[in-house]
Amino acid sequence: MKIAKAEVIVTSPDRNFVTLKLTTEDGLTGLGDATLNGRELAVVSYLKDHVAPLLIGSDASRIEDTWQFLYRSAYWRRGPVTMASIAAVDMALWDIKGKAAGMPVYQLLGGASRTGLMAYGHASGKELPEIFDSIRSHLEQGYRSIRVQTGVPGLKAIYGIASQAADTGDADVRYDHEPARRGAKPTEEDWDTRAYLKHLPGVFEAVRNEFGPDLPLLHDGHHRMTPIQAAKLGKSLEPYDLFWLEDCTPAENQEALRLVRQHTTTPLAIGEIFNTVWDFKDLIRDQLIDYVRGAVTHMGGISPLKKTLEYAAQYQIKSGMHGPTDISPVGMAAAMHLGLSIHNFGIQEYMKHGQKTDEVFEQSFTWENGMLHPGDKPGLGVELNQDEAGKYPYEQAYLPYNRLADGTVHDW
Numbered sequence: 001m002k003i004a005k006a007e008v009i010v011t012s013p014d015r016n017f018v019t020l021k022l023t024t025e026d027g028l029t030g031l032g033d034a035t036l037n038g039r040e041l042a043v044v045s046y047l048k049d050h051v052a053p054l055l056i057g058s059d060a061s062r063i064e065d066t067w068q069f070l071y072r073s074a075y076w077r078r079g080p081v082t083m084a085s086i087a088a089v090d091m092a093l094w095d096i097k098g099k100a101a102g103m104p105v106y107q108l109l110g111g112a113s114r115t116g117l118m119a120y121g122h123a124s125g126k127e128l129p130e131i132f133d134s135i136r137s138h139l140e141q142g143y144r145s146i147r148v149q150t151g152v153p154g155l156k157a158i159y160g161i162a163s164q165a166a167d168t169g170d171a172d173v174r175y176d177h178e179p180a181r182r183g184a185k186p187t188e189e190d191w192d193t194r195a196y197l198k199h200l201p202g203v204f205e206a207v208r209n210e211f212g213p214d215l216p217l218l219h220d221g222h223h224r225m226t227p228i229q230a231a232k233l234g235k236s237l238e239p240y241d242l243f244w245l246e247d248c249t250p251a252e253n254q255e256a257l258r259l260v261r262q263h264t265t266t267p268l269a270i271g272e273i274f275n276t277v278w279d280f281k282d283l284i285r286d287q288l289i290d291y292v293r294g295a296v297t298h299m300g301g302i303s304p305l306k307k308t309l310e311y312a313a314q315y316q317i318k319s320g321m322h323g324p325t326d327i328s329p330v331g332m333a334a335a336m337h338l339g340l341s342i343h344n345f346g347i348q349e350y351m352k353h354g355q356k357t358d359e360v361f362e363q364s365f366t367w368e369n370g371m372l373h374p375g376d377k378p379g380l381g382v383e384l385n386q387d388e389a390g391k392y393p394y395e396q397a398y399l400p401y402n403r404l405a406d407g408t409v410h411d412w
């Protein structure tokens with residue numbers, strides 16, 4: 001089962017996606033997601049210029065060996081560009097192995113450990129009535145767990161608030177709460193941590209009063225706080241029983257989470273920008289988090305994320321795999337197969353892709369009663385419609401960024 005062809009396909013149906021397509025000599029194909037939001041072309045070059053030539057003629061059945069070869073032979077390890085590239089190869093090889101075996105990938109990973117995957121969606125709004133409407137609309141769409149993001153009085157635009165994206169008048173981002181805006185420069189937003197810390201507990205109090213004690217509620221702090229601010233926030237949210245508080249602080253310094261942990265019982269989730277088990281090691285070993293947020297796409301693929309999650313399982317830490325719209329349907333399918341098979345699944349993030357994306361990527365997952373299932377097609381269950389993909393060439397796009405009132409650049 002030798003690899004005969006390695007193609008890198010860039011398409012921008014609703015936003016940019018990078019997909020690796022491997023074809024074997026006997027005509028089996030496998031897809032891998034290599035999308036790195038806002039830095040897509042760096043991964044395209046890594047794959048096209050440095051990885052694809054190495055794959056031609058190699059044995060498609062040797063997933064672990066290929067992973068180790070790509071990781072170790074480069075000498076330069078880790079980082080988002082490298083790991084997204086290796087992830088795409090790993091996913092594509094699992095896809096091929098599933099097709100060769102006539103089985104969905106989750107069967108090859110050990111079989112189903114549950115009937116479906118509880119998923120959460122993104123509700124948001126500038127003010128309470130809008131937030132309530134957004135939560136109601138998510139409940140109508142079948143979500144049974146909901147992330148809540150809010151505007152803050154005095155701040156004009158905050159990343160993650162849907163209505164503010166809609167206010168830009170850009171039709172492409174209206175459904176998408178967290179766009180990478182197309183254009184030559186990133187959009188500038190504003191931030192004030194004191195105002196946010198004062199405002200947020202009241203929002204969760206109001207949401208709990210309106211929707212009752214049972215609905216699992218999540219919140220994303222998007223790396224904006226210092227450890228002591230994060231500790232304060234976790235404590236002040238305790239009465240509202242959050243499912244998790246995500247990325248309360250940037251965790252390059254993993255030790256910083258100890259301070260947060262010592263002060264609050266609000267569960268903590270972290271790691272959507274992490275690339276390897278080494279970024280999680282201290283957090284897992286010292287039980288400083290409750291959920292691993294790694295994405296298959298950015299953690300080097302199904303193989304290494306499975307190992308990381310199995311390590312986490314020894315400490316009763318669960319999965320909370322990253323699943324915004326910048327993870328392509330291929331990356332989402334990989335997350336679903338992995339989530340279905342591991343024992344310590346926690347929750348899956350799920351933002352629906354736009355219609356054009358769904359036409360480019362033909363998918364076979366199901367969404368019923370707040371639960372996802374990857375489906376039973378051999379492989380990952382996603383096919384790329386290359387004619388459709390060809391209609392949407394790459395467009396430069398950047399994520400936004402923050403400045404404080406005095407002009408200082410801040411985490412966004």
Ligand code: GCO
Pocket residue numbers: 037178220222272323324326349399
């Ligand atoms: C989330 C995230 C994302 C990221 C985005 C960046 O929790 O889903 O924070 O929305 O910001 O993936 O590309």
Ligand code: MG
Pocket residue numbers: 220222246247272
């Ligand atoms: Mg996040």
